[in-house]
Amino acid sequence: MVGLTSLVTNFGLKAQFENYVIHRQEKQTREIIDLIKMKYEEEKAWNTGYLEIIGMNALQNGMILEVEDNKKQSVWSAYKHNNGLCQAMIMDMRANMYSYSDKWNGEYQEKAYPITIDDVQVGTLTTGYVGPYYFNDEELIFIKALNSLFLITGICSLIIAFALGVFMSLRLSNPLNKVAKKALSLSEGNYKERLTDGSHTKEIEILIETINELSDALEHKDKLQKQLTQDVAHELRTPLTSVQGHMEAMLDGIWAMDKERLTSCYEEIIRIKKLIGSIEDLSGVENENILLHKxxxxxxxxxxxxxxxxxxxxxxxxxxxxxxxxxxxxxxxxxxxxxxxxxxxxxxxxxxxxxxxxxxxxxxxxxxxxxxxxxxxxxxxxxxxxxxxxxxxxxxxxxxxxxxxxxxxxxxxxxxxxxxxxxxxxxxxxxxxxxxxxxxxxxxxxxxxx
Structure with missing residues (x-):
């Protein structure tokens, strides 16, 4: 996103700068026309010396001027005044633009503007330039510096964004990886270990606390399950051992098989039955299908x-x-x-x-x-x-x-x-x-x- 933003901004500024250059040329042309009209109104005639000054200043800014009177006769022309300088100027402007972009496809073009005073045309100003736009030396230096600045800023921003992204992803992924490993450890029956590393992210902190609470609950359930095995074994062993002892004594003839002995065995059997009934009752309520007859x-x-x-x-x-x-x-x-x-x-x-x-x-x-x-x-x-x-x-x-x-x-x-x-x-x-x-x-x- 940083790189894309820099690229879009660069293209946007380039387009705006090109529009600025085109408008600047139009403005300079209008200013030149106003100066020529002002001098013509003042003297009621063409002043070639004054036109030369204006023309040479315009030539320095990349514009080649020619002024004609209302009879289409040339009053002053930059080509006629100094053709070599005009050709050199055009070549220099093209070189500048090609150094700016090798895809630049501009060409020399001319545009005519009427010079009117009190709605009467007294002459025509023809401007020649490399178009549709061109950059002078100062503008070219500025736009190249701007492009370099955008490039450096974009690269630095990408590096910083990448570094921050790596830092933030590690900050998020490290505790999540530990939680994942802990979850895998829980599935393997390892309940004792707890996650001790905290996190500055609220949701991850809640997840860590939940995993630890799950570990506590599973560990407790595991203890209950082991305790259940011991308890049921203990509860069954005691009456069965008693019944076994009574039966062996009676079979060996040590005890007489009387009502009292048989009643004792019967009571132990009833105790075993109650134990099994309790376990069955628990199974019945834990399957969440309790039938109620309200x-x-x-x-x-x-x-x-x-x-x-x-x-x-x-x-x-x-x-x-x-x-x-x-x-x-x-x-x-x-x-x-x-x-x-x-x-x-x-x-x-x-x-x-x-x-x-x-x-x-x-x-x-x-x-x-x-x-x-x-x-x-x-x-x-x-x-x-x-x-x-x-x-x-x-x-x-x-x-x-x-x-x-x-x-x-x-x-x-x-x-x-x-x-x-x-x-x-x-x-x-x-x-x-x-x-x-x-x-x-x-x-x-x-x-x-x-």
Missing amino acids: QEFNLAKLFIRLLNNYEKNFQMKNIRVNYRPESIMIYADEDKMSQVFNNLLSNALKYSEDEGEITIQTTVEKDSVIVSLKDTGMGISEEDLPHIFERFYRADKSRNRKTGGVGVGLTISKAIIEAHEGKITVNSKYGEGTEFVIKLPQSEDIINKL
């Missing part, structure tokens, strides 16, 4: 039924439940919502100490139903809090049987709530308790009834 039901009745199921467990740990039933109608899948609240109550029971407290509140706000379930249990640490809805994540890394499960209950609950176009959030402080808040949209029919 109907209108009373939320209070659902909570009363669930609390009745847990009544014995609450009494065993002396846990007090604060719940004031309020008749709130909601349009949702009752079985799926029962699964969600059952998971939350089960977690509250597991992680609450003896003589703890569980508080359930239900409210209606505009077009939403808000459900809050709060306990005074052990709470969740800041480190674990962002991950509790992730599959197979458990804050209890020991996989204690008392707090059992494989860490899919909250993942399934979150998927069910989102399938209802709702939202579930958690607030917790380690050692003080946890509160889950569920926000579900209310149907227009129920809102109209209210």
